[in-house]
Amino acid sequence: MAQFIEFIGNHPILTGLWVVSLLAIIVYHVRTAARAIGPQQAVMLINREAALVVDVREKKEFEQGHIAGAVNIPLAKLKQRMAELNKHKGKPKLVVCKMGQQSGAAVKSIEEAGHDNVVRLAGGIAEWTARSFPLIQK
Numbered sequence: 574m575a576q577f578i579e580f581i582g583n584h585p586i587l588t589g590l591w592v593v594s595l596l597a598i599i600v601y602h603v604r605t606a607a608r609a610i611g612p613q614q615a616v617m618l619i620n621r622e623a624a625l626v627v628d629v630r631e632k633k634e635f636e637q638g639h640i641a642g643a644v645n646i647p648l649a650k651l652k653q654r655m656a657e658l659n660k661h662k663g664k665p666k667l668v669v670c671k672m673g674q675q676s677g678a679a680v681k682s683i684e685e686a687g688h689d690n691v692v693r694l695a696g697g698i699a700e701w702t703a704r705s706f707p708l709i710q711k
Contacts, residue, residue, distance in 0.1 A: 607680035609695035612704045615667055624665040629679045638708035648675050655686050665690040673697035
């Protein structure tokens with residue numbers, strides 16, 4: 574611990590850059606983070622509350638395998654196609670992407686449009702398939 578304090582004292586610029594970087598990462602995650610649930614909780618949400626699954630991957634990836642009953646709205650077209658989600662305003666929504674990284678931004682967009690109870694699948698389709706949950710393929 575004494576060496577750590579000595580390092581901080583000897584390298585204030587490096588320490589300051591480290592602190593600023595850490596704060597930037599935290600702020601980024603707070604701004605883009607959305608409530609995430611795992612695959613098991615997602616199955617319960619779909620089965621018990623008839624959640625709408627919104628898959629924000631591109632059409633080609635969607636056709637390679639998707640969760641049963643999922644609606645494909647690519648992330649790039651989400652704002653233009655928000656009217657499709659307005660039909661399901663009272664339902665909970667589960668947002669799915671490939672790895673769980675893009676779905677956070679999609680959740681924020683959907684919430685800004687006035688939808689409640691929107692969550693993302695932690696780990697995305699990659700986690701879903703890693704847990705051996707079924708996918709529908711066209």
